[in-house]
Amino acid sequence: MNAESNSIKTYTPHPARVNGDAIHALAQWLKANDSRQPDLRSLMNDRYPVGLFSEDEMKALCELARN
Template sequence: MNAASESALCPSAVNHQSLKVLAQWLKHHGSKQVRTTDPRRLLAGRYPQGLISEAEMQALMAVWH
């Protein structure tokens, strides 16, 4: 690796204030988003309409839960 990429991996190269801002954002938004995600909506948005049948969607939902 070169010196530039090595410094990017070094934790001391990260701005402390930036880490605090990121931590606050994750505290307020990160975990809440994971908990409230609708799996059916997530799958429907990820795959083209008609690719997954209703029966397949039901099976995926059963596995999800």
């Protein structure tokens, strides 16, 4: 007999078969701990001329970009 056929095989699920709650929890953690999120205000200041947007417009644009 083949020695390999007598060994106990363990089942490893495919990586795509993951609990939906686990994926959601991971997404929430990544969102909360992602340090790569840019500072939107400085990004806007670097991209557009000074004075193009009022302070209120800048706040509104940053809120839109975050959501």
